[in-house]
Amino acid sequence: MSNPMKIIEIKRSVFADNNADADKLRAELRSKGVFLLNLMSSPGSGKTSTLIQLINRLKTDLRIAVMEADIDSDVDAVKIHEATGIESIQLHTGGMCHLDADMTRQGLAHLPLQDIDLAILENVGNLVCPAEFDTGSTMNAMILSVPEGHDKPLKYPLMFSICDLVIINKIDVLPYFDFDLDKCREYVLQRNPKATIIPISAKTGEGIETLAQYFINIIKN
């Protein structure tokens, strides 16, 4: 693809009713056959490294593009493109702590949607604000990493209640942290009884095949 790395400066939205706008965007994407994944997490939980592993496993099955939202760096978009070869654009939020549906649409306008099955939005690293704004995504997912602790679903309830997929990352360091995977599952399911929980290590590759199959099943069926 030409011009694989773009930096887009996102403008504040003018729409008062983000929920209605998000539903509209979701319908537009459905009509185009694009599955939009909104991936959220704390800073440093491993969104980018998880995406690199997942995309390298999925890219023969699905046509994928990534939008990396960040306050003002472009390290993630460069990293994703270099490590996977897929189109990756950087969305600068200008200090904003989240993306809403219109901001997401501004990013999507720079992607060749007719050639894409799976568009991934890597949201701003933040467990609070992104949970409050519907991006128009087909699915919300989040990553919780082992060093953050198993109590996070108790402390950031909205984030866990809106995510249908919770990826538990960095399970390779489980021996070094007081992280109780069973308790974590219990707390996640308290917030969203329908949530799927998939433990992985983006470092060792453990669990990536399970995660890839999960997306293939959902997107291809």
Place this chain on the structure above:
Amino acid sequence: MSNPMKIIEIKRSVFADNNADADKLRAELRSKGVFLLNLMSSPGSGKTSTLIQLINRLKTDLRIAVMEADIDSDVDAVKIHEATGIESIQLHTGGMCHLDADMTRQGLAHLPLQDIDLAILENVGNLVCPAEFDTGSTMNAMILSVPEGHDKPLKYPLMFSICDLVIINKIDVLPYFDFDLDKCREYVLQRNPKATIIPISAKTGEGIETLAQYFINIIKN
């Protein structure tokens, strides 16, 4: 102290000019001889466990109270009180992603300020929004934990630029992560050349004495 654990529901501020209000609160606290520390970090970087270690070391030298801001749980305030015996109140932000000066003042109103040298505000776990709102604190500090990665000052520039103290926590797990302490120092100092950087492990206690001395020097002199 009687009634050591209170939960305070914080109301949205009515002040248009938070910066002016923060300066006013700072002056009020100075006149009362109270040092207000605003402690920020990502979710799960170890704010509460660091505070427990630090308070247990400092409580013979300083009279301390803690305000734990959280979206809606009270686990941290209970933990701090049980582990240190000091007064610890919980501030519920009602979904808000940060505290400003007036919200901080609402919390302080529940503390016996005449008997306190050091009031600690544990802000909402978030590297974005809390950096944008001056709480009226005497000092801003933040914790970056090793598993989050040394590149965070590049990605959350405002947070690192407003903190005069950056505590690098979880150094006990340095062998298991690709965290470059020298690069981290370099990136932190790019954001704030005056920042003090103190590596610690709240788990093993390493570095806690250095951190305690840092606060004793600043507050007692």
